[in-house]
Amino acid sequence: MTSVDLQDVSTQLNNKITSIKRSMQLKNMCNDPSLTSVLQKIGLELSSIRDVLDIFQMQIQQQKTELRSLQEMKNAVQRNAEIAHHLLENIPAHLPKKAVEASTVDAKDVKVQKVTASSEPEKNSVKNKHFIREMEYLLMDEFNQVPGYMKGRMTYDQINAVVKEINATVKAKYKILNQPMKSMSNTTRNQYHAFKEQETKETKGQYFFVEADIKDFTRLKVDKKFHVILNILRHCHRLREVRGNNLVRYVLL
Structure with a gap:
């Protein structure tokens, strides 16, 4: 076994011995009436810290869910932007245009004739004729x-x-x-x-x-x-x- 391996083993053993000593000290503290109240306060603080950590964990999970939703929304916006850009770059030279039906114009002329003077229907009939x-x-x-x-x-x-x-x-x-x-x-x-x-x-x-x-x-x-x-x-x-x-x-x- 090399010196490096022995040094690692020695470090691990020392850490374990230190941990055992601290455990024994804490155990002995429980038997000391003067330290009981201190340990109770520490227990309450630890419980409070645990509750706060639970809240943080819930908030983190909620933020992860919101982040996924925002990422999906971002992807959808990017796709729509790409589609819009494609449409903009490929606008037909001749867009379809709905022709006005003669019957529609005639119907409008009938309404105008009911509410205008006698000269107005003549003008409208000329417009119809020239449609x-x-x-x-x-x-x-x-x-x-x-x-x-x-x-x-x-x-x-x-x-x-x-x-x-x-x-x-x-x-x-x-x-x-x-x-x-x-x-x-x-x-x-x-x-x-x-x-x-x-x-x-x-x-x-x-x-x-x-x-x-x-x-x-x-x-x-x-x-x-x-x-x-x-x-x-x-x-x-x-x-x-x-x-x-x-x-x-x-x-x-």
């Missing part, structure tokens, strides 16, 4: 539900870019149709009559466009890609076709 419906932009969920064979490599933004151009076409077309004949130039008057000739019983009261309108009012190419997008929009219930007289009319839904 032009727009096609709603495609939602991402709708785009994801389009069959893969139908959309091919077409992207969400490409489709909504065409929707934007279609709305511009319809707006330009019906702006001419709502324009007073007296204010029209010869070119505009010819367009007006051409638009009127395109109308049928099925398109009465509806907003529609034809391929020639796309060529006249936008820079879009009426090619295979364009027809694929029209097919997707028809699948998503944004438009329907009305055929007749060798002409395809795309009616907004």
Whole structure:
């Protein structure tokens, strides 16, 4: 056995001997009447300290539980922040916009007619006449539900870019149709009559466009890609076709 081991053994034995001596001293103190009251006070203090330690332990356990809850809340906030940042970085170029229904506008006009002078209904009827419906932009969920064979490599933004151009076409077309004949130039008057000739019983009261309108009012190419997008929009219930007289009319839904 090395000297280091003997020294450790000696230290341990000395510690035990010291502990035994202290125990004997305390035992002897119990037999001394003059020290009994001191020992009782010490016992009470130890009991009080034990109660305080129990309270501390309960508070520590409670704080651990609160700490876990706060950590879970922190993780949830971080996840929400990441989601919000992702949404901020990936805002669609064209957000869907709910078109105002003509029936809603008519209902408002009826209320206005009941409470305003005779000149007011005329103004409102003019506004109704000039109301032009727009096609709603495609939602991402709708785009994801389009069959893969139908959309091919077409992207969400490409489709909504065409929707934007279609709305511009319809707006330009019906702006001419709502324009007073007296204010029209010869070119505009010819367009007006051409638009009127395109109308049928099925398109009465509806907003529609034809391929020639796309060529006249936008820079879009009426090619295979364009027809694929029209097919997707028809699948998503944004438009329907009305055929007749060798002409395809795309009616907004």
